[in-house]
Structures are given as C-alpha cells and as structure tokens.
Amino acid sequence: MEIRRERLDPYLRRTGFYHASLIKRFEYDNPLISAFVERWRPETHTFHLPWGESTITLEDVAMQLGLPVDGEPVSGTLRSWSKFHQRDIWEWCHELLGEVPPGHVGTTKYNIKLKWLRTRLQQMPLDLDDNGLMQYARSYILYLLGGVLLPDKANNTVHVRYLPLLADFDAISTYSWGSAVLCWLYRSMCLATDYSVEGMAGCHTLLMSWIYYRLPFWAPDVTTAFSFPLATRWAGKKRKNDYAEQRLLRHRLRLDNPQVDEFLWQPYMDPQILSRVPAEFLGHPHGDFYSAVVPLIFFRWIEILNVDRVLRQFGGKQGPPNPPLNIDTFHRQSARNDDGWWPVRLSEWWYSERTRRFLSAPDALHDPRGDVVPADAPAEYERGPVINLPPVP
Secondary structure, X not given: OHHHHHHHHHHHHHHOOHHHHOOOXXXXXXXXXXXXXXXXXXXXXXXXXXXXXXOOOHHHHHHHHOOOOOOXXXXXXXXXXXXXXXXXXXXXXXXXXXXXXXXXXXXXXXXXXXXXXXXXXXXXXXXXXXXXXXXXXXXXXXXXXXXXXXXXXXXXXXXXXXXXXXXXXXHHHHEOHHHHHHHHHHHHHHHHOOOOOOOOOOOHHHXXXXXXXXXXXXXXXXXXXXXXXXXXXXXXXXXXXXXXXXXXXXXXXXXXXXXXXOOOOOHHHOHHHHOOOOHHHOOOOHHHHOOEEEEEEEOOEEEEEOHHHOHHHHOOOOOOOOOOOOOHHXXXXXXXXXXXXXXXXXXXXXXXXXXXXXXXXXXXXXOHHHOOOOOOOOHHHOOOOOOOOOOOO
C-alpha cells in the first residue's frame, strides 16, 4: 500500500492532504485522554489546568496534522443529496470512486467501511490513467477522514457526506479541513464530559500529539529528528502496558501537581521545529488565522475557538478573558435532527464580524498588569495583592 500511495502523492498535494497522509497510527494512551477530558470545559472550549487555561488551536492543527485552515467551511447537506444536488449519492459514488461498496445501492446505508477502502487501495492497479488516479486519491482521502482525521466512535466507517466536497478535484484544497477537524474534536470532547457517555470520537492523534509537545515528560522516548507534520514523530511508539485504571490515577495526580514551567506554551518556536515547517504554515495564508477568535463549522455543527483565553500560547500575557459565547443551542444539534443546506443556514456565523476577532500585537498580546482598572469594573477584576516570589533556581 505504501508503494501505491507514492503514486498518489501528486494528487494528494493538489488537494492539501499530502502532509496528513504521512501520519502513521500510533498507540493512544486512553487514560491520559480521559484525564484531560475531565478538565475540559464545554462553555469555554479550554482545558482548566493548575497553570491556567489552555486549548488546541488552529495553529496546533496546522503544525501537528499539516492540514489547511484557511478556506471555505466543510459543510453541505448530511443526507438530502437528491434535493440539493439532484444526484443519487451511490451513482455519484461510482463516478467519483470508480466503484460502490457491495450492498449499498438503493439503501440508506450512508457509511462506507474503512476495510473496504483499505482493500481497494491495496489492490490499486499500476496502469491507471489520470482520472483513475484521482478516483483512488478520493478513496485515500475518505480513508484518512474516517480513520484518522474525523473518525466516529467506532472508527471503522466513513460517512458519504464528504463525497460532494470531493467532486471537483481542484476545489478540495479550498476547504478549511483543519477547522473541521478541530470542530469535530471540540464537539467530541464536549460530549465526552458527560459521565454517562462511553467512548469518544474525534482526532485522537491530534489530542495525543498536542499533549506530548506541550508536556514532553509524557511523550515516548524519540531520538529521531523532527519531521512535518509534527504528529509523524510518534509513529509506531507504544506506551507501558499496565492497568488503565492505575494509569488514570497517576495521570490525574500528575496533572494536579505540576512542576514549575513544565507546560510548554510555545513549543513550535524551537528552531529545530521551525526549520521543518513549510512557509505557508508559518505565515500567509494559514498562519493568518492562528490568533483569531472564530466559529469552527463542520456541516451543521458549530464550536467557538476562544483564543483570547489562551494568549500565553501566542506569547502574550493573559488578562481577564471575555465571557464565552453561549452556543448551547448548537451543542444540542445532532445528525438525527432536521437536515438542510448548511452553508446557507450557517453563513452568518462563518462570516460574522462579531466572532471573527483577530488578536494582533501589541493590542492583545501585551502585559495587562499595567492597565488602569476602570472605577466601574466588576469586583472580580480588581487588582490582587502583589506577591514577591523567590527566583526559580
């Protein structure tokens, strides 16, 4: 499959999925994920930790997964293709992929098994023309979406709702796939905070790699050089195979008792990492969105990225953050609710000036401790007592 994937590299580059295709699966530390989800707050979309709030941002998505974050929202209709596209989804599937999974024509089975996609990719002929290679590239992208980037809890199927977005091959790269991955991970962690919920969807690769780079003492021992995307660093690594419950207790205790400066607020400033990152992920176009408070849209779901609560991740000083936007209505949305053409219904959110706030120096990334507190400010914003701590040895 690796030899055949190399033949698809030029097509994956055209779609923006080349870097993500380099990521290999590694063993997840599920107790560590549970320990962090316990500290996830759905109303702010941040981890509440002893050293303050922190979260996964679009910068992390770009650096860890190499996905584009600038572009149109990944949206459309969930199942009303005949109404909005005037196309039968399985006829479209045959046109875009070159084949339809057995037993799906004429049914409402809107999930394709990853095993079927993997087998098809492994058996890819070597004498394909340009159209055939694009069909297999779409199959590979579907495999990535369902298996790594946007998985459900079962992590063995991928929904066909992505097919219309893959129809125009040259338009695939115009979508903000990175923000869709972050939106789905946010939503998955919000749902997992309910104690009655078992399992968690979302990109575990992104969450685990984020933890490893921010808290290196949890990361596997790796001696190889950095590579891009950064999540490729952990390929094939395994954790200690002891009891999950014991590991969860240790992880909780470790999070509650951090050492000084143990959390890395800006791990990507390491020159060894910067030398590996492509220019488009350091500046224009994708870097323009790293410090923006924006709504993340994924079909009918909306999650808010509250970067103004984690200014230290961008080299700033954290002051009192703005109150989080109440999006409980969107948290209650489910794929089982009514369907529609979501790019239109949610367009006011995607282009809203009210939520698209850029935090640019020096206005936002400054030290707030010297600011004058207005006389009518709430009591919780008053200056606290000055404490002179001894220097850190």
